[in-house]
Amino acid sequence: MSIESAKSYINRMRTDEAFRHRVNEVSEDEEASWALLKAQGYEFDMNEFRKAQDEIYAEHGITPL
Secondary structure, three states: OOHHHHHHHHHHHHHOHHHHHHHHHOOOOHHHHHHHHHHOOOOOOHHHHHHHHHHHHHHHOOOOO
C-alpha cells in the first residue's frame, strides 16, 4: 500500500472519464469499490488516500474546505 498509488488513483479519476464512471458505478458498495481498485493495480488505505489528497492539494496550491 502506498501514498503514490493513491496519488495515481486520484490523478486518474481526474483525467479518465471512463474509469471515473466505472468507479462511481460501484461507489455504493465499499467491498466492490476496493475490489475494483485492487484489480486496477491500486494498493492504498484511507489514511494513505488522505495523505495523497493533502500532497496533491499542496502541489496545486489548493486549500481544502
